[in-house]
Each structure stands twice: as C-alpha cells, then as structure tokens.
Amino acid sequence: MIFFSILTNFLYKFFIIFIVLICIIFCASMLSIVERKFLAYFQNRIGPNRVGWNGWLQLLADGIKILFKEDWIPPFSDQYIFCIAPLISFLTLLFVLFTIPIKKNFFIVDLNIGILFFFMMTSISVYGILLAGWSSQNKYSLLGAIRASAQMLSYEIFLGLSTMGVIAQSGSFNLIKIINSQKIIWNVIPQFFGFITFFIAILAICHRHPFDQPESEQELSDGYHIEYSGMKFGMFFIGEYISMITGASMITILFFGGGNGPIFPEYVWFILKTFFCILFFILCRASLPRPKYIHVMKFSWRICLPLTLLNLFFTAFFILYFKK
Amino acid sequence: MFIKIFFLQIYSQIRSLYLIFCNIFQASETRLYPEESLKLSSRYRGRIVLTRTKTGEERCVACGLCAAVCPVSCISLQKTEDKTGRWRSEFFRINFSRCIFCGLCEEACPTLAIQLIPDVELGDYEYKNLIYEKKDLLISGTGKYDDYDYYSFSGVTLKKTKIKKFFHKKKNVDIKSLLP
Numbered sequence: 001m002i003f004f005s006i007l008t009n010f011l012y013k014f015f016i017i018f019i020v021l022i023c024i025i026f027c028a029s030m031l032s033i034v035e036r037k038f039l040a041y042f043q044n045r046i047g048p049n050r051v052g053w054n055g056w057l058q059l060l061a062d063g064i065k066i067l068f069k070e071d072w073i074p075p076f077s078d079q080y081i082f083c084i085a086p087l088i089s090f091l092t093l094l095f096v097l098f099t100i101p102i103k104k105n106f107f108i109v110d111l112n113i114g115i116l117f118f119f120m121m122t123s124i125s126v127y128g129i130l131l132a133g134w135s136s137q138n139k140y141s142l143l144g145a146i147r148a149s150a151q152m153l154s155y156e157i158f159l160g161l162s163t164m165g166v167i168a169q170s171g172s173f174n175l176i177k178i179i180n181s182q183k184i185i186w187n188v189i190p191q192f193f194g195f196i197t198f199f200i201a202i203l204a205i206c207h208r209h210p211f212d213q214p215e216s217e218q219e220l221s222d223g224y225h226i227e228y229s230g231m232k233f234g235m236f237f238i239g240e241y242i243s244m245i246t247g248a249s250m251i252t253i254l255f256f257g258g259g260n261g262p263i264f265p266e267y268v269w270f271i272l273k274t275f276f277c278i279l280f281f282i283l284c285r286a287s288l289p290r291p292k293y294i295h296v297m298k299f300s301w302r303i304c305l306p307l308t309l310l311n312l313f314f315t316a317f318f319i320l321y322f323k324k
Numbered sequence: 325m326f327i328k329i330f331f332l333q334i335y336s337q338i339r340s341l342y343l344i345f346c347n348i349f350q351a352s353e354t355r356l357y358p359e360e361s362l363k364l365s366s367r368y369r370g371r372i373v374l375t376r377t378k379t380g381e382e383r384c385v386a387c388g389l390c391a392a393v394c395p396v397s398c399i400s401l402q403k404t405e406d407k408t409g410r411w412r413s414e415f416f417r418i419n420f421s422r423c424i425f426c427g428l429c430e431e432a433c434p435t436l437a438i439q440l441i442p443d444v445e446l447g448d449y450e451y452k453n454l455i456y457e458k459k460d461l462l463i464s465g466t467g468k469y470d471d472y473d474y475y476s477f478s479g480v481t482l483k484k485t486k487i488k489k490f491f492h493k494k495k496n497v498d499i500k501s502l503l504p
Contacts, residue, residue, distance in 0.1 A: 042344050046354045287344035288337060303330075 017108055024097055028241040033058050035282050042286035071230035074136060081135035086232045089128025090239040092121045093246045100249050101176050103259060103266045114175035115167065118250060119160055122205050125243065126152045129214055129224045132236070136227035144223025148207070148214035150293050154300035155204035161308035162197040165315040166254050179258035186257045193311040195255045197304045202247035206240060209285035213293045248277035366468065368442035369427045372418055374458070375439055375467035382462070383437035383474065386413035390429035390438050398422035399429060416458040421451045435474040439467040477503055
C-alpha cells in the first residue's frame with residue numbers, strides 16, 4: 001500500500017514535470033514568432049503573416065523545416081564537444097526554470113539556494129557557447145566564443161552584487177521568501193539601481209541585443225553557431241528564448257513581487273509581468289545599437305560595479321539603522 | 325564634463341527606446357502586394373510593347389537601333405522592305421528572361437515604336453514562354469505618344485505617291501520640337 005502511494009506520487013510528480021517542460025519549450029519556441037511580430041510592429045512592418053491565422057502558425061513551418069534539415073557535423077570539428085555544446089546551452093537555463101515558483105505552492109523544486117543556483121547555471125551556460133565556438137574550428141565562431149567569454153567577464157562581476165540588496169532585505173536566498181518579503185512594496189523602488197544593473201546583466205546573459213557580440217550577425221555572420229544546422233541549431237535558438245523566459249521570470253520574482261497583485265490569481269500576474277519583461281527585451285532589441293565588447297567591459301567595471309557596491313552599502317546601512 | 329556626457333548618453337538611449345515604442349501605434353508601411361493591387365506610375369519600366377500609329381500602321385521600321393543598344397542583347401529582329409520602300413520587321417523577338425528593363429531601347433527608338441509599360445507581372449514556369457514574338461508584342465493602340473508619326477514628322481519619303489501625299493500635308497516642319 002505504501003509502495004503504491006509512493007508510486008502514484010512519483011508518477012504525479014513526473015507528470016507535472018513533463019507538462020511544465022512541454023509548456024516551457026512550446027512557449028519558448030512560440031516566443032520566436034512573438035518576437036518577430038513585435039519587432040515588426042516596432043519598425044512599422046507587418047511581420048510573418050502567411051502561415052496560419054495571421055502568421056501565428058509560423059512555428060509549425062519553422063519546426064518542420066528545422067526538423068527535416070540535414071544535421072551536418074563538419075568533419076574538421078571536434079565532434080564530441082560539437083554535439084554536447086548545444087545541449088549545455090539548452091539545458092542549463094531550463095533547469096533554473098524548475099526552481100521558479102509560478103504560484104506559492106506550485107513549483108517543482110523548492111531550493112533554499114534558489115538565486116545561487118541561478119548564478120551557477122548562468123556561469124555554466126557560457127560553456128555551451130565557448131565549446132561550440134571552439135569545437136567548430138571556424139574563425140568566426142571562435143571570435144564569437146571569445147567575445148562571449150569577454151562578455152561573461154563583464155557581467156558576472158555585478159550580476160551577483162546587484163541582487164545582494166534584495167537578498168539582504170529578505171534575509172534569504174529562497175525565491176519564495178523573497179516574494180513574500182515584497183508584500184508591502186515591490187523591490188523595484190527601494191532597489192532601483194539593483195534593478196537596472198540586474199536587468200543589464202540579464203540582457204547580457206541571454207545574449208540579447210544590445211549585448212549580442214557572440215552572435216553579431218553583421219560582422220561574425222552568426223558567431224558561435226555558424227557551423228550548426230538542423231536541430232542542433234534549433235536547440236541554440238530555443239535555448240536563447242528559454243534563457244529569455246528564465247531571465248524575465250527572475251526579474252519578476254526579485255524586483256516585481258512575483259505573483260503578488262490584486263484581483264487576478266497569482267499565476268496570471270506572474271505570467272503578465274514576465275511577458276512585459278520579455279516585451280521590454282524585444283523593445284531593447286528593436287531600438288538600441290550594439291556597443292563594442294571593450295565598451296561593455298568598461299561600462300560594467302567602471303559604472304555598474306561601483307553602482308551595485310554603493311547600492312549594497314546603502315541597503316546594508318538602512319537595514320542596520322532601522323531594524324535595530 | 326564626463327558626467328554631463330554620461331547622462332546625455334543615458335537620456336538619448338531612453339529617448340530612442342521611447343520613440344521606437346511609439347511606432348507600435350502607427351500603421352505599417354508594408355504593402356501586401358498580391359492581395360493589394362500595384363499602383364505603378366505610367367513611366368514605370370515594365371513589359372516591352374510595340375505600338376502602332378493612329379491610322380493603325382506599325383510604327384517599327386526595323387532599323388535595329390534597339391537591338392544594337394540593348395546591353396544584354398535580348399532583342400533580335402530582321403528587316404524586310406515593302407514595294408513602297410517602307411521598312412518593316414520580318415520577325416521581332418524579345419527574350420524577357422534576359423531583359424533587364426533598362427529602357428535603353430525605348431530611348432534609342434526613332435519612331436517611338438518600342439515602349440515600356442508598367443506591367444511587371446511576367447512570371448512563368450518555363451523560359452520558352454518568356455520569348456515574345458512580334459504578335460505578342462504588338463498592341464493595337466498608340467501607347468504613350470498619341471500623335472507621333474515618324475513619316476509625317478521626319479520628311480522621309482516613300483516611293484509610291486499615294487502614301488506620300490497622305491503624309492506630307494504638313495509643309496512647315498516644327499523646328500522647335502525636339503522630336504526627330
């Protein structure tokens with residue numbers, strides 16, 4: 001009897017994980033159409049409008065095309081690493097999504113070190129790009145990988161520090177506790193500089209414009225995934241959107257109070273806030289030009305790092321002064 | 325100074341974000357071509373036609389200037405002569421799969437016979453169908469220039485008198501006109 005209950009429990013959890021996984025991957029691939037549509041609206045175009053209802057079935061056409069494309073592994077490449085690299089960049093930030101509480105009692109894993117896990121996974125996700133660029137034996141992809149690592153050196157330093165103010169206020173790394181600490185006021189207002197720096201870091205993690213040096217299409221003609229085709233390229237492609245969803249949901253949890261909000265249920269608020277964050281990502285892509293990677297490094301070391309340190313210093317001061 | 329420039333740069337970034345966001349409320353510039361019909365001006369260089377005079381005569385005198393000037397040499401024609409001494413083309417062939425629609429043939433033509441009209445829908449599945457013969461090229465109208473008739477303006481005479489009398493009513497040649 002006990003065995004049976006354990007089995008059903010296990011099956012139930014497995015089912016939930018499966019459903020969530022399918023939902024996330026579907027949303028991530030759907031996001032490519034959403035992004036194309038919104039980019040078109042920002043640039044006074046129409047965007048894809050041929051397949052399905054006003055272009056919303058474009059995903060199907062793209063999926064069929066990418067599935068049946070020849071999956072070519074270049075003979076001059078380091079084949080083992082070449083195959084593993086897209087997996088790394090696809091899976092790392094997908095794992096982070098499992099720790100994110102959409103409702104207060106709906107999550108797959110409740111980690112006490114939620115934010116630390118996120119940092120760890122973002123650090124590992126760089127390896128996907130690095131190995132992809134290195135193993136495909138191509139000058140362009142190697143340059144892209146070098147740029148990715150240079151960008152990592154610029155954003156990692158203030159990524160952790162920018163969230164330290166939030167963690168100090170809530171007193172925990174646990175994401176649910178952080179959400180609960182924002183019931184009175186969202187963290188955007190007291191931690192405004194933390195929010196801005198974290199937002200910039202998230203843009204850099206997702207390799208979104210304006211921080212898309214690794215895959216700058218104009219100079220490197222796709223950067224690290226230039227040699228990839230078929231489903232391996234698709235994994236990089238969807239992995240980027242998954243990292244976008246992860247980043248946006250981290251922003252909502254840390255700075256916009258997660259699912260907190262009036263009238264609507266929690267998950268509606270969560271999805272709305274995440275969606276608006278993603279929209280802002282797309283707006284940034286549509287409007288801002290790409291800086292050189294030297295400029296990114298200068299900006300992050302000279303401006304963002306002191307800003308986050310000052311932010312952390314003042315939060316610590318206020319916490320010590322008022323909570324005594 | 326550094327701080328001032330820094331804040332100005334931040335302001336410009338935020339301004340560009342705002343301006344791009346405002347675009348979302350504007351109508352799109354894209355024209356959905358196959359659903360919407362094309363509105364090309366009458367000077368647009370599309371399909372090539374051969375025109376006739378007001379009386380219904382062919383304008384083309386098969387001088388071969390169009391074939392000579394064509395940069396991709398897509399025009400080929402053969403001259404014949406009537407009993408009256410009037411030149412005509414025996415065949416006149418344009419290969420539209422080579423034509424680049426530059427309009428040089430229209431500029432070169434002394435009789436204004438060859439003209440480019442704003443029709444661009446020339447797509448076909450076979451190259452063979454894109455070779456237009458004289459019967460495909462000839463239209464019954466006068467095209468863009470209604471009044472012009474080469475034989476009445478230029479003073480070139482034909483041998484037999486009937487047509488000669490008919491065309492040479494106008495004695496005074498308009499010297500201010502640029503037309504040949």
